[in-house]
Amino acid sequence: MRETAGKADQKNPKEICLKEICFHAVREHFTALGIKAVLDLPTPLITDLLPHLTVCQLDELQPELNQRGVSTYSGWAGILQDMCGPNNAVDFHTEEEAKHEVMRMLFTLVFYGFTNPFVKRNITNLNTPSFLWAAAKCIKHFLLITSLHKPLQSLTAEQRPLLNILEKRIRSVGVSQSIDLSKRKTQTALYVLHRLLDHGVAKKLVVHVQCPIVLAWLLHGRGSQYVNPELKILMHSKKENCISQAVSASADRASCSPGLDTRVSEHKDDQVIPCKRSKLDSVSVKEESGKANFTLDPKALCRTFTSCEGPSAEACPSGQIDCLEIRQCGSDSLRVLNSALPTFFCLRSLTLHSFSTLMDSDVLGLARALKQLSESSRSSLTDLNIGVLPYTKLSEILLDASPKVTSLHVEIQTVMWGPHFSPYHPRTAESDMSVELPLEKLTVKVAELQTDLHFITSVLRRSPHLTSLHIAGMRLPTGSSISQLLTTLSESNHCLRSLNLEDMKLSDCLPEILNLLRDCKLEELWCNDCRLLEKWSDKEGSLQQLVAALKTVPSLHTLSLAQNRLAKNVCVLAELFSGSSPSSVKRLDISSNFIQPTELLEFAERLRTHPPPHRLTLDLRKNPGDRDPDTWNTALKRLRPYCVLLVEGWKSTDTMVDHISNM
Known part of the structure; x- marks a missing residue:
């Protein structure tokens, strides 16, 4: 391999083939070779090797390589390209961003046993405790899929150390399916939620389902002082039966099994003594008679699941939710939320989205709850994201109800029925409009x-x-x-x-x-x-005026003119970097502009005459490069010395409408 690196200038097919064979061998025998053998290679050879390594190998090498000033970005970007396909551009700026995206996409697939082509090809390297541990230390969001009970159950038994890692790392928890609180196996999902939201550091909750009683359980004791009556009744009905269950479970855990494969990390902080899982799937006589003997109370859940060496129930903390997203927000969920909002003092960010347009009465009820919250000096709500509203006026009502909000995001969609304003809602006083x-x-x-x-x-x-x-x-x-x-x-x-x-x-x-x-x-x-160019009689001249004005903004680093039918006029944009005061733009998006290969080639020639002062990220996606692939590739080749190119495949047969619109 060293000889091959020393003759990089010759690059004949035999050498390339030999290098590929060597890289494959390093990947296959990485453990036997040891990390030091790889680190002893010349830096250029290591850089060429990175895209051939597995996820775990990249993760293991990254700290040492970073100390030498070598980035693993090419390795993570190569994995993303392999996962997403050649027609998808990898649009991440740093190795940490690319690495996090890889781990985020793969962790859920591997943990829950989903497969895709990439996972199938790499299942030997991915379906291992070492990968799950590496990914768990990187990801920030955990998606709870309750229908897949066994993976969640493993977090309370042989993979309990993995749950410890997630508890320390996860910042955001997603609930993707409804949770039936009447079923005993629900306890596993509730316990995982309790560990992440109460014992852990997660303060963001994303609810993807319309399930009011589950929303009430998730909010209970985690920020708002409100207690949902239906949940209170349900929890009380379980409480009497759960005491004997907790005692029985505690006795069942009294003997720990030293023979379990714990996959314990080298780090002491990650170690935990495993124990037998309580027999949560056994059906008791009481259950058969219709009386469930399990608990919904988080502290009692800890008594049921926690090992004999674990924390006591008395030490059970209560977490706080400062960021809440409800992705299927209907009237029932809003009623639960609106009751909790007036005392939800720790809530900093609220996102509510509905697949259909919200009703006036629902939005006005939300506005009243927000108004009550804002009247308290303890309110922390600064970010509000609401959709879909039936008309614009409701945005003003929500804004006036939340005068402390610093970030407002609203989506509005006209409905063809119903009144356009509710007359019983108090209008904002004219004196308040200023x-x-x-x-x-x-x-x-x-x-x-x-x-x-x-x-x-x-x-x-x-x-x-x-x-x-x-x-x-x-x-x-x-x-x-x-x-x-x-x-x-x-x-x-x-x-x-x-x-x-x-x-x-x-x-x-x-x-x-x-x-x-x-x-x-x-x-x-x-x-x-x-x-932009639709009514300009002199399209090139007007675009030159715009370019000249853009060059006078020294702070501008990102410019997007996507979907503006620039076509042959794109060449004018190369003048951004001409003259004594070139633009400071570092990212230029000219995607979806029906730029033909010959037009891109002319743009490349002009850019070569006036190269940008900084390496330019140039987004060329969704332009018809397949009309003349040779010319298109020649243009890309001439742009690469100055640009990071974002390109993807184009099928002209699928875009006839865009072609006709540019005729």
Whole structure:
């Protein structure tokens, strides 16, 4: 291998084949060779080797390589490319981001026994305790799939040390399925939740299902002082039966089994003495007669599951949820949440999403609960994300009910039935319309026939501290223009750093765009699917004006003009880096612009004449490179010295509509 590295300049097919054979041998016999043998290789050879290693081998090598200044990014990126396929670009900037994505995707698949082509090909290397341990130390989110009982059950027995690791690392817990609290085997899932949410460091909860009683159990004692009556009755009915069960389980655990394979880590903090699992799957006489003898109380769960050397039930902590997401939020779940909200003082972030448009009464009930919470000095809620609202006015009601919110994200979709405003809800006083808002981030995604632009501009005028604005889908009445929005931004929002305008008409707003760019301090600008060139009579000249204005913004590092039908005019963008004051843009997204291979080649030639001062991340996805693959690949080759390219496969036969729209 050293000889091959020393003759890298010759690179004949035989050498390449020999190198591949050597890399495969290192992968297969990594344990026998030892980590030191790999680290003794020349750095260029190690870099070539990385994409051939397994996940666990990369994880083991990374700390030592980082000390030598060698990044394992190419290895993790290679795994992602193998997992996602050649037509998906790997869009991660650091090795830690790429590594986390690999571990996140693989942990759930391997732990629950799911398979995909990548897992099948690498099952020998992945279906091992060492992989689960390595992944558990990296991931931050744990998805609870209750229908797969055996994997969860293993966390209370032979894989209990893995649960200890998860308890220390997991920051976010997801509940993907309903949990039947009437069934005894539910205890396993509840215990895992208790360990992660109460004993562990997880403070974020993501609920993917519409299950009000489970939501009540998850919120119970974890932030709000509210006690759900139905849950209280259910827990009380179990309590009398659970005492004898806990005593029986404790006796069953009295003898620990030293013969279990514990897969204990080398680190003392990860070690735990295994024990026999209580016989939770046995059916008692009481269960057969219809009386369940199990508990829903977290502390009693600890008495049932915890080993004889574990913490006592008296030491059982109660966790706090500061970030809550409900992904299928219906009326029943909202009733539980609205009752808990007024005393949910530790809640910092709330996300509610429904597959269908929420009802007026549900949103107004939420607004009342938010108002009660905001009136307390102990309230911590700063982030609010709600969708889908039936009309824009409700956004204003929610905002007025939460005056301490610094980040608001709303999605609005017009419904074709029902009233457009509930007259019994108190309107905001005119004197309050000028009160300054602490908003720093605002996202409004709209699917309406006509959008209330006045609502958005009034909020912008009241938000002088706004740093991030994302507006999508805005449709205005005939004869109206988005220019009023841009003018408001220029006049009222001087702290703006990130502006994302999506799916709207900006072709008649060039003067306002240029004016905004003259005095702004933007760091990120997205104008995606904004039909920029649609009404420009001199498309190239107008685009040159825009480029000249962009070059005057020294803070700008991210620019996206995706889905704007730039086509042959894309060459003008190369002028961003020309002249004595080139743009500081480091990421340029020109995806989905119907850029032909010859046009990309011309862009590459111009960029070579005026190369960017920094290595440019260039997003070229969803452009018809297959129209002339040779020319397209030549253009990519000329761009690579200056750019990190994000490309993926394109099938022109699947995109005829886009082709016709550009004719």
